[in-house]
Amino acid sequence: MASSGSGPRRVTIDDVARSAGVSRQTVSRALNDKDEIGVSTKQRVLDAALALGYRPSRFARGLVRQDTISVGLVIPDLLNPFFTEVAAAALDAARAREWHVVVYDTGDRVEEERGTLEVIASQVDAVVGYLSLPEDEIDKLTRGLPVVLIDREHRTERFSSIRIEGEEGVHAAIRHLVEAGHRRIGMLDHAERSKPSIRHHWFDAAMSACGLDAGAVSRADQSVEGGEAALRELLAAHPDVTAVFTFNDIIAIGALRAARRLGREVPRDLAVIGFDGLRLGSLVEPPLTTVALDTRGLGALAVEQAARLLTRSEPLSSDELAVGAELRLRESA
Amino acid sequence: MASSGSGPRRVTIDDVARSAGVSRQTVSRALNDKDEIGVSTKQRVLDAALALGYRPSRFARGLVRQDTISVGLVIPDLLNPFFTEVAAAALDAARAREWHVVVYDTGDRVEEERGTLEVIASQVDAVVGYLSLPEDEIDKLTRGLPVVLIDREHRTERFSSIRIEGEEGVHAAIRHLVEAGHRRIGMLDHAERSKPSIRHHWFDAAMSACGLDAGAVSRADQSVEGGEAALRELLAAHPDVTAVFTFNDIIAIGALRAARRLGREVPRDLAVIGFDGLRLGSLVEPPLTTVALDTRGLGALAVEQAARLLTRSEPLSSDELAVGAELRLRESA
DNA sequence: AGCGGTAACGTGAGCGCTCACGGGAGCGGT
DNA sequence: ACCGCTCCCGTGAGCGCTCACGTTACCGCT
Numbered sequence: 001m002a003s004s005g006s007g008p009r010r011v012t013i014d015d016v017a018r019s020a021g022v023s024r025q026t027v028s029r030a031l032n033d034k035d036e037i038g039v040s041t042k043q044r045v046l047d048a049a050l051a052l053g054y055r056p057s058r059f060a061r062g063l064v065r066q067d068t069i070s071v072g073l074v075i076p077d078l079l080n081p082f083f084t085e086v087a088a089a090a091l092d093a094a095r096a097r098e099w100h101v102v103v104y105d106t107g108d109r110v111e112e113e114r115g116t117l118e119v120i121a122s123q124v125d126a127v128v129g130y131l132s133l134p135e136d137e138i139d140k141l142t143r144g145l146p147v148v149l150i151d152r153e154h155r156t157e158r159f160s161s162i163r164i165e166g167e168e169g170v171h172a173a174i175r176h177l178v179e180a181g182h183r184r185i186g187m188l189d190h191a192e193r194s195k196p197s198i199r200h201h202w203f204d205a206a207m208s209a210c211g212l213d214a215g216a217v218s219r220a221d222q223s224v225e226g227g228e229a230a231l232r233e234l235l236a237a238h239p240d241v242t243a244v245f246t247f248n249d250i251i252a253i254g255a256l257r258a259a260r261r262l263g264r265e266v267p268r269d270l271a272v273i274g275f276d277g278l279r280l281g282s283l284v285e286p287p288l289t290t291v292a293l294d295t296r297g298l299g300a301l302a303v304e305q306a307a308r309l310l311t312r313s314e315p316l317s318s319d320e321l322a323v324g325a326e327l328r329l330r331e332s333a
Numbered sequence: 334m335a336s337s338g339s340g341p342r343r344v345t346i347d348d349v350a351r352s353a354g355v356s357r358q359t360v361s362r363a364l365n366d367k368d369e370i371g372v373s374t375k376q377r378v379l380d381a382a383l384a385l386g387y388r389p390s391r392f393a394r395g396l397v398r399q400d401t402i403s404v405g406l407v408i409p410d411l412l413n414p415f416f417t418e419v420a421a422a423a424l425d426a427a428r429a430r431e432w433h434v435v436v437y438d439t440g441d442r443v444e445e446e447r448g449t450l451e452v453i454a455s456q457v458d459a460v461v462g463y464l465s466l467p468e469d470e471i472d473k474l475t476r477g478l479p480v481v482l483i484d485r486e487h488r489t490e491r492f493s494s495i496r497i498e499g500e501e502g503v504h505a506a507i508r509h510l511v512e513a514g515h516r517r518i519g520m521l522d523h524a525e526r527s528k529p530s531i532r533h534h535w536f537d538a539a540m541s542a543c544g545l546d547a548g549a550v551s552r553a554d555q556s557v558e559g560g561e562a563a564l565r566e567l568l569a570a571h572p573d574v575t576a577v578f579t580f581n582d583i584i585a586i587g588a589l590r591a592a593r594r595l596g597r598e599v600p601r602d603l604a605v606i607g608f609d610g611l612r613l614g615s616l617v618e619p620p621l622t623t624v625a626l627d628t629r630g631l632g633a634l635a636v637e638q639a640a641r642l643l644t645r646s647e648p649l650s651s652d653e654l655a656v657g658a659e660l661r662l663r664e665s666a
Numbered sequence: 667a668g669c670g671g672t673a674a675c676g677t678g679a680g681c682g683c684t685c686a687c688g689g690g691a692g693c694g695g696t
Numbered sequence: 697a698c699c700g701c702t703c704c705c706g707t708g709a710g711c712g713c714t715c716a717c718g719t720t721a722c723c724g725c726t
Binding site: 010031049050053054055056057058059060061062063066068070078079081084085087088091092095098100101102103104105112119121122123124125143144145224253257260279280283284285312 | 343364382383386387388389390391392393394395396399401403411412414417418420421424425428431433434435436437438440445452454455456457458476477478557586590593612613616617618645
Binding site: 356368399 | 703704705706707710711712713
């Protein structure tokens with residue numbers, strides 16, 4: 001009711017100063033626990049601040065003591081354990097640098113991603129994470145900010161990206177299956193993007209390297225249910241398949257579940273190998289064999305590269321901007 | 334090497350203006366995609382900005398257009414799926430308000446929590462999450478900021494907290510076990526805090542309400558391994574126990590695994606009921622019966638209350654600041 | 667009384683940006 | 697030639713705070 005056109009004016013340090021009968025500087029001293037202030041004065045200021053509901057503007061403070069750095073972390077779906085692990089790693093790496101991390105979960109929707117990017121520039125000093133928008137649009141929206149992409153190629157000079165080198169790991173996985181006697185090996189790729197994934201490509205390469213025909217492939221949503229459905233589909237079309245490699249562990253866990261419901265015992269009747277190396281994989285039954293990649297490294301590298309770009313020091317070379325993957329044998333294959 | 338005592342001075346909008354031979358305002362127009370600027374001028378400014386590596390100060394911008402709000406979300410361990418779910422819910426609620434969320438993972442260490450709180454005041458407008466420090470210390474460190482605690486009592490007027498009302502759900506769980514014929518029911522409480530947890534208290538109350546003696550209790554670390562160890566311990570001391578209720582789902586999953594390794598089939602030889610209602614619980618074998626609480630509600634309520642405190646509108650009443658819990662029957666009991 | 671010293675406070679400047687203006691150049695119409 | 701319009705662009709002010717200084721009051725000491 002008392003609100004004027006421009007809304008209720010913010011309570012500033014000067015209001016507190018006036019109310020306590022002191023100067024701005026004294027208020028500042030009281031609030032920041034500095035010396036050169038009397039105890040009674042300090043208390044009086046503190047009381048006045050409380051009474052007025054004064055809250056310092058972090059912008060004004062940040063403007064003058066420009067110390068804190070914060071990065072925006074863009075994640076498609078925090079509830080997906082893989083992204084959780086990457087996020088946790090990034091948080092860790094950021095904490096080591098005393099950076100602040102603003103997390104955005106786009107829910108895998110492009111509009112949300114755009115909205116996030118639009119608003120991000122005014123809030124962070126760098127952007128790190130999973131982006132799906134075309135590069136020119138990212139460029140427009142983040143103009144000036146350093147951007148570090150994870151698991152995505154980039155053409156533009158302005159961006160950096162962290163590569164996942166999974167080829168060897170996938171090779172090892174297929175080799176392992178072949179050595180165990182499997183010949184009909186299928187794959188559960190993910191369904192979202194139009195083109196087959198790079199992991200699918202690695203799978204094909206590994207198959208032919210082992211002298212096998214291209215395996216049967218089914219597309220799966222990135223969820224346990226998606227994995228379940230995809231395995232049923234694959235098995236329906238190719239009943240002779242005795243082993244599957246999946247796009248990621250989530251899908252693999254769905255496959256595990258589907259196999260159980262179909263009465264196929266893992267790994268006796270069906271071997272399953274996932275990709276990612278989630279902790280979660282060790283909790284399911286049987287524990288999931290997987291091509292594990294260094295998720296901590298992913299997050300840490302991304303932050304490290306952001307730091308280099310931010311300080312204009314020598315950025316990491318392309319060779320360094322990659323994390324490897326290795327076969328982690330558990331019990332599902 | 335060229336860094337002077339005060340470091341390399343930041344590139345400001347004026348530097349760009351000078352370099353492009355225009356005024357500040359024109360630079361501002363170019364960078365913010367505003368009208369009233371010629372195309373060629375705009376390009377020239379953009380080029381100059383790029384060449385100088387200009388990056389606008391978010392503080393200066395925020396200072397003048399004070400629109401964006403951001404909250405600090407303090408989480409003990411993002412990799413714990415429970416906190417992941419709460420965090421995701423909070424992110425969601427914040428997104429709906431167009432707020433930014435700065436996430437801090439304290440790794441369950443008090444010093445980290447203190448460090449976080451120390452630095453948080455200058456970065457956010459409100460603090461939400463799990464804090465373990467004593468209230469007076471929180472008060473000192475967050476002076477002025479609204480604080481919303483989750484799952485923790487508070488005495489001070491300044492704080493708010495979101496309560497978990499699990500009593501009914503636990504009651505239902507125990508009743509369910511009793512109706513299934515169980516009489517010797519144990520509990521796996523958590524080990525970290527000194528006092529027995531409130532969930533333990535609910536367990537005791539439910540037991541006596543069902544006319545049973547106080548059950549055997551073992552302490553478990555908040556991890557799958559902790560749950561495993563605790564169940565072994567409990568069973569060793571009380572071999573006649575046929576059902577266990579656990580502090581949370583993580584511990585329950587450990588118990589499930591221990592039972593499997595001990596050759597006890599669940600639920601035939603041992604019934605297990607967890608607490609939290611994690612999605613994860615539906616992935617294990619057998620799917621975990623659990624007292625599910627509304628994690629989304631937790632995160633959403635916390636953000637909502639922070640919003641009320643921030644806008645000085647009527648805060649939520651104590652009754653509203655709670656989420657319930659209900660028994661979710663799956664297959665482990 | 668005079669003087670240095672310290673504790674307690676105030677004053678100006680400035681951080682880097684945007685907003686509300688003000689103003690000149692160019693162009694067409696009468 | 698003059699007005700009025702549109703299109704560009706620049707100027708001053710101010711956002712709310714902290715830092716580096718000044719300034720005052722009061723103490724003890726010679």
